[in-house]
Amino acid sequence: MNSLQTAFYVSIISLFLLPRIVMAQDSLLVRLAIDNQKEFNLENNKFHGEGWEYIKRKTINSKNILVGEDHFSNEIPVFVKALTDITSFDNFYIEVDPYSTRILEKSLKEYSDSERQKFNAVYGELFSFYSMEPEYKLLEHIANNGINLLGSDQIVMYADRLIVQDLMTRSKNPSAKEIYSKIIEKSLIEFERFHEVTKNPLTMYFMTSEFLDDINKLEALVLSEEEDMIIADMKESVTIYKEQNHRKRVRLILNQLMKDYPEWKNSKNLFKYGANHMARGESFLTTFDIGNMVANITESNYQESFHIMIIGESGALGSPFKSFPPNPIDIENGFYLSYLKPFFNITKGTNWKMFNLIPLRKMVERRKLQLDNINLLRVIKGFDILVIVPEVTPAKLLTTPNNK
Numbered sequence: 001m002n003s004l005q006t007a008f009y010v011s012i013i014s015l016f017l018l019p020r021i022v023m024a025q026d027s028l029l030v031r032l033a034i035d036n037q038k039e040f041n042l043e044n045n046k047f048h049g050e051g052w053e054y055i056k057r058k059t060i061n062s063k064n065i066l067v068g069e070d071h072f073s074n075e076i077p078v079f080v081k082a083l084t085d086i087t088s089f090d091n092f093y094i095e096v097d098p099y100s101t102r103i104l105e106k107s108l109k110e111y112s113d114s115e116r117q118k119f120n121a122v123y124g125e126l127f128s129f130y131s132m133e134p135e136y137k138l139l140e141h142i143a144n145n146g147i148n149l150l151g152s153d154q155i156v157m158y159a160d161r162l163i164v165q166d167l168m169t170r171s172k173n174p175s176a177k178e179i180y181s182k183i184i185e186k187s188l189i190e191f192e193r194f195h196e197v198t199k200n201p202l203t204m205y206f207m208t209s210e211f212l213d214d215i216n217k218l219e220a221l222v223l224s225e226e227e228d229m230i231i232a233d234m235k236e237s238v239t240i241y242k243e244q245n246h247r248k249r250v251r252l253i254l255n256q257l258m259k260d261y262p263e264w265k266n267s268k269n270l271f272k273y274g275a276n277h278m279a280r281g282e283s284f285l286t287t288f289d290i291g292n293m294v295a296n297i298t299e300s301n302y303q304e305s306f307h308i309m310i311i312g313e314s315g316a317l318g319s320p321f322k323s324f325p326p327n328p329i330d331i332e333n334g335f336y337l338s339y340l341k342p343f344f345n346i347t348k349g350t351n352w353k354m355f356n357l358i359p360l361r362k363m364v365e366r367r368k369l370q371l372d373n374i375n376l377l378r379v380i381k382g383f384d385i386l387v388i389v390p391e392v393t394p395a396k397l398l399t400t401p402n403n404k
Contacts, residue, residue, distance in 0.1 A: 028369055029342055032360050039351040042075075047082050051354035051387075055308075058384070059086045062306035064298050066271040066291050068278030068383065070311045070336055072318040072327075073392035077134040079310060080272055081141050090267035091148045094139075095274060096128045097237075098256050099163050099230055101151025104130065108143035124400040125191075125322070126162040128153075132318060132395040147270075150263065152256035152290070154237040154249050157206040161187040163234075167227055176221050179214050186210070195323045202241075212238060250287045253277070257290060265297070275309050275336050279382025284335070284375055291382065309383040311336055312392030313344055319394075322403050326394035339375040340386070347388055355386040 040049030047055075059065055065083060069076045084092075094101060104127060107119050130136050142149060155163065161184050168180035183205070190205040205211050215238070218231050233252065240249045271294065276284050278291040291307055298305040316326040331337040331344055347353050360380045363369035371377050379386065397403050 026342070028363070029360070029371065030346060032363060032369065033343055033355055034346055036356040036359050037346070038354045038356070039349075040354060041351045042078065045078060045082075047079075047352075049351070051352065054354065054356065055083075055385070055387075056086050058306045059083055061304065063301070063303035064269045064271065064294050064305040066273075066278040066294060066305060066307045068273060068275030068291065068307065068309045070317065070392075071129055071274060072132060072320070072395050073312055073315070073389070074134045074395050075312065075389050075392045076310055077132075077138040077395075079387070079389075080270070081138050083270060084141065084145065084147070088268065089147050089270045091150050091264050091269045092142045093150045093152070093257075093264070093269060093271040093273075094130070095153050095272065095277070096130065096151040097153050097155045097159065097163075097233070098151045098260070099155070099166070099233075100126075100128065100159050101149055103162060103166050104139065105143065105149040108139060108149075120398060121400045123162045123165075124398045125403060126156075126159045127398070128156045128159060129320070131320060131398055133398050134395050136398045148263070150260055152253045152260070154240050154252055155206075155234055157201060157204050157237075157241055158187075158191055160206045160211070160234070161191070163230065167230065171223065171227060173221055173223055173227075176218055176223055176227070179218055183211065183214055195321070199323065201321075206238065207241060246285050247287055250277075250289050253290060254293055257293065265301075269294075275311065278307055278309070279378060280305075280307055281382050282378060283382075284378055306385075307383045308385050308387060309336075309379060310387040310389065311340070312389045313337075313347060314390065315392040316394045317392065318396060320397075322397055329392070339373050340379065342376070343386060343388060347390070350390050352390065353388040355388075357383055357386055 038049070038051035038054055040047050040051035067080055067083070096104070107116055111119060125131050127136065130139055139149070164180045164183045164187070168177050168184070171177055171180065187205040190203065190208070194201065194204055201207075212235070215231060215235050218227075219235075223231070236248070236252055239245070240252070271278065271290065273290060277289045279289065280291055280295040281288070283289045283291070295305045295307070312329055313331060314329055316328045318326055329337070331341065337344075343353075343355060357380050360369065364371070364377065364380055371380075
C-alpha cells in the first residue's frame with residue numbers, strides 16, 4: 001500500500017471514529033459534571049446544603065478566596081457577604097481604582113450617618129460597581145466588620161469628579177485647585193448630558209480632548225507625589241478606554257496590586273472581580289490577570305487559593321446608569337455563558353448548583369478529558385468551583401435624592 005492509499009484509508013477511518021470520540025468526550029464531561037455537582041439553597045439570606053458546606057470548608061482552609069462574577073445582580077453580593085460570615089478576613093479587594101476605594105472606605109468608616117447620606121447624594125452614582133444598592137450594602141457590612149478595603153482598576157470614566165474633588169481639598173497648589181474646580185464643573189455637566197441626551201458613555205468629560213488638556217496642565221505643575229501618581233493613572237485610564245487596550249488595563253491593575261502587597265501578603269484576603277480576572281491561568285481575554293498572580297504568590301508561600309466562578313443562568317442584570325434598562329441574561333450568546341452550556345444542560349430546579357471542577361481539571365491534565373472549546377477549558381483549569389444561580393434579579397442603583 002503506497003502513502004497515498006494509506007492517507008486515504010486513514011481519512012476514511014477518521015470520518016467514522018472522530019464523531020464517536022467527540023461524543024465520548026462530551027459524555028465523559030457530562031458524567032464528571034453530574035458526579036461532582038452539589039446543591040445548596042438560600043433561605044432568609046442564609047445558605048444551606050451540601051454545596052454550601054463544601055464552600056465553607058474551602059473558604060476556611062484557603063488563604064486567598066477569589067470570586068469571579070457576572071456583575072450587577074442582587075444575589076451575588078448576598079453570596080459574597082455570606083463568605084465573610086464564614087471566617088474572618090483582613091482585606092476585601094474590589095474591582096475599583098485604589099483612589100475611589102480609599103474615598104469610599106473613609107466615608108463608610110469615618111463619616112456620621114448624616115455625613116454619609118450627604119456624600120452619597122452627591123457622589124453615589126460614581127462608585128463604579130458599588131453604586132448598586134446590594135453592592136454598597138456589602139461594603140457597609142465589610143466596614144462594620146473591620147475588614148480593610150483595597151482596590152485595583154483603571155479609573156472609571158465617570159469617577160473623575162469623585163477623585164478630583166478629593167484632590168482639590170488636599171492640594172497645596174492654587175493653580176491645580178483651579179483646574180480641579182473646572183474638571184468638577186465640566187464633568188457634572190457632561191454626566192447630566194449623557195443621561196439626558198447622548199446615552200453614550202464616550203461623551204463624558206473624561207473622554208474629551210479638553211479633559212486631556214487639563215491633565216497635561218496639571219502634569220506641568222509642582223504637585224505632591226500622590227497627586228502626580230493619581231494624575232498619571234487618570235491619563236493611563238483615558239488611554240486604556242480610547243485604545244480599548246485590555247492588556248494595559250491588566251498591567252495597571254497588577255501594578256496597583258503589587259504596590260499593596262505588604263498589606264495583603266500575610267493576611268486572609270477576599271477578592272471580588274469580574275470572572276475574567278479571577279482564573280488561575282489564562283483569562284478569557286488571553287491575559288494572565290489577578291487570579292493568576294495571586295495563585296502563584298499563594299502557592300509560593302505553601303498556601304492555598306480558592307477560585308470561585310459564580311454566574312446566573314436566567315433572569316436579568318442591572319445597569320450602572322439610571323437611564324439604562326436591565327439586561328436579560330442570554331445563555332446562548334452571553335460572554336461567560338455560551339461555553340458553559342454543558343453545565344446548564346444538567347441543572348434543574350430552583351436550588352443553587354455548585355460544580356467541583358478540580359476532578360475535571362485532573363482529567364484534563366491526564367489527557368483523559370479532551371475538549372475543543374478553549375473557554376470551557378479556561379473555566380475548568382482556572383476555577384476550583386463553578387456556582388450557578390438558577391435565576392438572578394437586576395440590582396438597582398443606590399437610592400439617593402438624584403436616583404429614586
